[in-house]
Amino acid sequence: MVTGLEWTRGAIYWIISAFFLAAITATFAREGLGGSSAVADAYTLVRRRLGAVAAVAVMIWTLFYIGRTASSFAVWQLLNVFHIGLRSFWVITCALTAPILLLAGLLSKFGLVIPELMHNPSSFIRSAIKKIPEGNRGLGSVFHDVSVKSAAIGYGIYWIAGQGLDWMWQHWTLNPNGFSWVQWSVYIFIAAVMETPLFIAFSVLYEELQEKAEAHGTSLPTNSRRI
Numbered sequence: 001m002v003t004g005l006e007w008t009r010g011a012i013y014w015i016i017s018a019f020f021l022a023a024i025t026a027t028f029a030r031e032g033l034g035g036s037s038a039v040a041d042a043y044t045l046v047r048r049r050l051g052a053v054a055a056v057a058v059m060i061w062t063l064f065y066i067g068r069t070a071s072s073f074a075v076w077q078l079l080n081v082f083h084i085g086l087r088s089f090w091v092i093t094c095a096l097t098a099p100i101l102l103l104a105g106l107l108s109k110f111g112l113v114i115p116e117l118m119h120n121p122s123s124f125i126r127s128a129i130k131k132i133p134e135g136n137r138g139l140g141s142v143f144h145d146v147s148v149k150s151a152a153i154g155y156g157i158y159w160i161a162g163q164g165l166d167w168m169w170q171h172w173t174l175n176p177n178g179f180s181w182v183q184w185s186v187y188i189f190i191a192a193v194m195e196t197p198l199f200i201a202f203s204v205l206y207e208e209l210q211e212k213a214e215a216h217g218t219s220l221p222t223n224s225r226r227i
Helices: 002-032 038-048 050-082 089-119 125-171 176-215
Strands: none
Touching: 002 038, 002 050, 002 089, 002 176, 038 050, 050 089, 050 125, 089 125, 089 176, 125 176
16 A cells, blocks of 8 residues: 555656656757747647656656665665664665666666657657667767766755754744645755756757767658657
């Protein structure tokens, strides 16, 4: 029950994040076509492709959730077997976080799927995924670095915010409901601040990847992209 609820909350969060990534990417796509009302048209395109965007978000989240759960279980087992750092907060944190960052880096290539769906409105999820290995050769390391660094910075900011909220809970006279609203507001603000530049970076990197592919003559013709 708890696992299902945790997965559902994560899926909702990833769908919302994927929606905003798609909106940002669609804005870049409209600007590339010379659209005058790029921002307004971006949400129209995203609404048309909402099912595909949500499906990609749920797929990536499920892979990440399974990988995170399996890696955390394996790390805890190793720590218990070798009795390493069981009383050290930083050892446990680093041991649990490192595999998750590695997993985020491995899954970062799927950041190309949503931009591909937005730039080619008639393409299907399967065809967009198939283009990842081909198009990810040039800037794959850049996507990996952006994802891992953003995850590391985001974790640091969340940890600092958590320490501040703990201090607030101990020194301020807030009732539990009021503190819960403050806590969620802080975390939502951090997510918005962190995700916006990350999504812009992914959109720009996708544009650069496409330009490099076209410059080397490896891009598909326009009519063959619409599969």
